[in-house]
Amino acid sequence: MPKLVLAYSGGLDTTTAIKWLTIERGYEVVALNIDLGKSREQPVVESRGIAAGASKVRVIDAREDFIRYFAFPALAAGAVYQDAYPLATALARPLMAKLLVDVAHDEGATAVAHGCTGKGNDQVRFDVGIQTLDPALQIVAPTRENAMARDFQIEYLKQHGVDIPWAAKGPFSIDENVWGRSAEAGVLEDPWQEPPAEAYEWTRSPEDAPSEPAYLEIGYQHGLPVTLDGAEIAPLALVDRLNELGGIHGVGRIDHIEDRLVGIKSREIYEAPAAVILHTAHRALEGMTLTKQQIKLKKHVAQEYAELIYNGLWFSAHHQDIAAYVASTQRHVSGTIRVRLHRGHAAVVGRQAPESLYDRALATYDRGDTYDQSAAVGFINIWGLQTRVQARKQLLGELPEALKIAMPREDA
Ligand code: ARG
Numbered sequence: 269m270p271k272l273v274l275a276y277s278g279g280l281d282t283t284t285a286i287k288w289l290t291i292e293r294g295y296e297v298v299a300l301n302i303d304l305g306k307s308r309e310q311p312v313v314e315s316r317g318i319a320a321g322a323s324k325v326r327v328i329d330a331r332e333d334f335i336r337y338f339a340f341p342a343l344a345a346g347a348v349y350q351d352a353y354p355l356a357t358a359l360a361r362p363l364m365a366k367l368l369v370d371v372a373h374d375e376g377a378t379a380v381a382h383g384c385t386g387k388g389n390d391q392v393r394f395d396v397g398i399q400t401l402d403p404a405l406q407i408v409a410p411t412r413e414n415a416m417a418r419d420f421q422i423e424y425l426k427q428h429g430v431d432i433p434w435a436a437k438g439p440f441s442i443d444e445n446v447w448g449r450s451a452e453a454g455v456l457e458d459p460w461q462e463p464p465a466e467a468y469e470w471t472r473s474p475e476d477a478p479s480e481p482a483y484l485e486i487g488y489q490h491g492l493p494v495t496l497d498g499a500e501i502a503p504l505a506l507v508d509r510l511n512e513l514g515g516i517h518g519v520g521r522i523d524h525i526e527d528r529l530v531g532i533k534s535r536e537i538y539e540a541p542a543a544v545i546l547h548t549a550h551r552a553l554e555g556m557t558l559t560k561q562q563i564k565l566k567k568h569v570a571q572e573y574a575e576l577i578y579n580g581l582w583f584s585a586h587h588q589d590i591a592a593y594v595a596s597t598q599r600h601v602s603g604t605i606r607v608r609l610h611r612g613h614a615a616v617v618g619r620q621a622p623e624s625l626y627d628r629a630l631a632t633y634d635r636g637d638t639y640d641q642s643a644a645v646g647f648i649n650i651w652g653l654q655t656r657v658q659a660r661k662q663l664l665g666e667l668p669e670a671l672k673i674a675m676p677r678e679d680a
Contacts, residue, residue, distance in 0.1 A: 269296040271377040272408065275364055275394070276301045276325065278309030278316050280434055282383040284421040285410040286320040287428050289381060293408065297381075299325045300371050302364050304334050305446035305508075320430050328367055331446055335503040338363055339447045342577060343546050344491035344601075345594045346554075346570035349578045352524040353536065354543035356448030361390055362582035365397025372405055379406035386412040389529050393580035400583040439466060440537075446507050448520075448540030459525060459535050470511060470539040474518035474612030481610035482517060483617075484510075486549045488605070491598030493546055507542040514541025517609035529579050545614045549605035552616040556624045557600045566597055 272289055276282045276299035289295045299317035303310060317325035338359040348354055368380045380398055384391035391412060398407055416424060418437055425432065440451040451467050465473065487495030496506055514520045520541030526534050554563060573590050581587060603621025607614050629638040 269294060270379065271296045271298065271375055272379040272381055272406075273298045273300050273368055273372045273375060273377045274322075274381040275368055275383065276313065276317055276322070277307065277383065278313035279383075280418065280421050281411055283316055283320045283430070283432070284416065284425060285381060285383055286317060286322050287425055287430060288410050288414070289408065290321045291428065292414075295379065295408075297322045298371065298375050298377065300368060301325060301327045302367055303327060303329045303331060304360050304363075305331045305504075306444045306449065316432060319432060320425070321428075326371060328371075330363055330367060332502075332504045334360060334363055335446060335507055339507070339543070340492050340503060341591065341594070342573070343493075343543070343550060344598050345573045345590070346547065346551065346566065347574040347577055348547060348570070349574040350524065350526060352522055353526060353538060353578075354448055354522075354540045354547065355574065355577050356445055356538070356540060356543065357390065357443045357450055358393065358578045358580075359447060360445050361393035361580070362397045365394050366401060368394075369398060369401040369405065372402070377405075379408055381408040381410060383411050384409055385415065387528075387530065387532065389578065389580065392529055393582075396580040397583055439464075446504065446511070446542075448538055448543055451537040452534060456535050456537055463523060463537050467537045468521060468539060471515045471521050471541060472518045477516065477518040477611045479611075481608050482513060484513065484545070484607045484609065485618075486546070486605050486607065487603070488550065488553050489602050491550065491594075491601040493549075495604075507546075510542035510545050512541075514545050514609060514614065515539075517614075518612040519609050519614045520544040521612070545607060545609070548614050548616060549607055550601075552605050552619050553601055553603050553621060556603060556619050556621045556626050558597065559625065562597060566594075569593055 272295040274282065274285060274289065274297050276286070278301065282299075286297050286299060289297050299313070299322035301310075301313040301317070309316075313327065314325045342355055342359055349358070368382075371377075372380050382391070382394045384394060386409075391409060395407055398405055422434055439454040440456060441453040443450050449470055455461055456463060456467060485495075485497050486493050487498070493503075493506055494500060496509060501509070520539050520543070522536075522538040522540065522544075524536045524538065526536045528534055554566070558566065569590060573594070576582070576584065576587055576590070600623045603619065603624065605616055606618030608617045629636055
């Protein structure tokens with residue numbers, strides 16, 4: 269029997285996949301459960317996987333690696349897809365692809381499988397990742413090849429002696445890990461409808477959040493968060509804590525019409541309290557420590573980085589190039605940001621950085637001003653030179669016309 273390693277969540281789709289791959293495709297299936305945090309099925313994966321006919325269930329706790337090597341680099345880069353989505357699912361897939369390939373090698377398997385449909389981005393991220401890391405591995409996607417309705421899956425499992433009491437189908441399609449939660453489908457498919465309360469699970473609604481704000485101080489070192497309220501904290505512990513605190517204060521809800529790589533526009537509801545707080549604070553620290561030219565270019569690079577993550581190109585030279593640029597920009601991005609959480613908002617209310625470019629002696633309107641105001645006159649003389657020359661040589665007589673465009677007269 270050829271061996272296959274399946275990315276196994278413990279849900280109905282991948283549980284059915286174990287049986288299907290065994291019966292219809294003749295594989296010995298090793299179920300690989302990758303723990304990225306927050307999965308409800310975590311406690312039952314082993315028993316379910318075995319019940320469905322896996323020869324073994326392997327569980328890897330990848331939470332710390334996920335935050336350290338995937339989420340935090342994206343944070344330092346400022347990677348947020350379409351200015352909205354902090355990429356929780358998209359960042360998880362390349363790590364899962366890597367672990368699938370590693371375990372396939374370890375098990376002597378010739379194939380790997382995942383439970384993605386043919387309509388989403390995740391199939392692309394898995395397939396491209398796996399093909400890049402080991403082009404010799406066969407990839408099987410049971411749900412894409414042979415989508416079965418939910419009741420049919422339950423029936424199919426029963427027919428083959430797998431009787432698991434499945435909870436009633438939830439109203440949404442959910443994917444979650446420590447960096448964020450996504451909800452799609454059901455009533456969310458109507459973009460005019462406000463998401464119902466049940467669409468949210470990690471965050472309180474801002475109306476129900478405490479009337480008293482909470483204050484946090486997040487310390488960054490070279491663009492990565494390392495302290496909370498003055499005390500050192502490990503990446504995963506920090507993210508867990510901020511998810512909890514942000515959730516209490518209704519921070520991190522995102523309602524987004526998103527452009528999938530496969531051409532579909534889809535309505536996504538995200539909850540990502542920690543990611544939102546950390547991105548907000550990081551951006552504020554860059555405002556203190558980068559020049560305006562650096563901020564401008566980095567914004568473009570961040571967008572490019574978000575797209576390459578979203579589009580499944582994690583294992584690429586393009587990524588390496590961008591990562592080198594980002595690392596260079598973060599050399600002086602160290603300092604502390606004070607954030608106020610209150611009723612759905614994470615507001616930056618204080619910042620300090622040892623290598624800050626903000627110089628109060630230059631900015632002040634009070635005593636102690638070191639800025640030479642008389643020098644502004646010469647600067648403006650040079651700065652406006654080309655515009656003045658152009659107005660005189662080319663635009664004279666045209667200016668009234670130009671003004672008409674900007675301000676149409678009533679009698680025009
Ligand atoms: N739209 C998001 C993305 O493409 C979330 C996808 C959630 N995945 C899922 N299988 N439900 O990254």
